[in-house]
Amino acid sequence: MHYNYFIWLRNKVTLQHNSRLGILYSEGNYGIVRDYEIAVKWFQLAAHQNNPVAISRLAYCLYDGDGITQNKDEAARLWHSLSQPTTDNPNGNPAGQYGLGLVLTDKDYTGYNPKKGIKELHKAAKQRDHIAQYQLGEICHNGNDVSVNNKKADPDEMWPIA
Numbered sequence: 001m002h003y004n005y006f007i008w009l010r011n012k013v014t015l016q017h018n019s020r021l022g023i024l025y026s027e028g029n030y031g032i033v034r035d036y037e038i039a040v041k042w043f044q045l046a047a048h049q050n051n052p053v054a055i056s057r058l059a060y061c062l063y064d065g066d067g068i069t070q071n072k073d074e075a076a077r078l079w080h081s082l083s084q085p086t087t088d089n090p091n092g093n094p095a096g097q098y099g100l101g102l103v104l105t106d107k108d109y110t111g112y113n114p115k116k117g118i119k120e121l122h123k124a125a126k127q128r129d130h131i132a133q134y135q136l137g138e139i140c141h142n143g144n145d146v147s148v149n150n151k152k153a154d155p156d157e158m159w160p161i162a
Contacts, residue, residue: 018046019054036067056095097124
């Protein structure tokens with residue numbers, strides 16, 4: 001589909017659609033050529049309207065430098081804002097907690113803090129975020145920032161209800 005069609009569509013749709021258009025461009029689905037720069041614009045538009053999916057996706061783009069200058073500090077700030085409890089989500093947003101855990105356990109990040117990062121991953125994992133559960137298993141299995149503990153790395157031991 002042509003980009004001008006989506007410009008027209010932007011004025012006709014909700015913020016949820018803005019986020020979905022960003023996802024289409026970031027993943028290159030349904031005949032749309034992957035273009036992170038266009039995806040970032042859609043994510044920014046929806047993020048300014050406090051769409052949590054768009055905020056998290058924008059943070060991933062900032063973290064990886066896809067379609068925008070890499071800025072792990074800004075990615076961490078966005079994920080931190082999502083991770084906080086709200087009246088709508090008293091446990092915090094698991095996508096924000098996972099993202100914050102990801103960046104805090106990244107040794108190349110200036111705010112590297114593996115203990116705090118693992119704590120954030122645990123928060124997301126307790127909310128059944130399967131990617132956070134997997135990441136914690138990898139950390140325990142490989143001994144990244146913790147001592148190797150294959151019993152804790154076993155998903156049946158760590159997350160018996162997952």
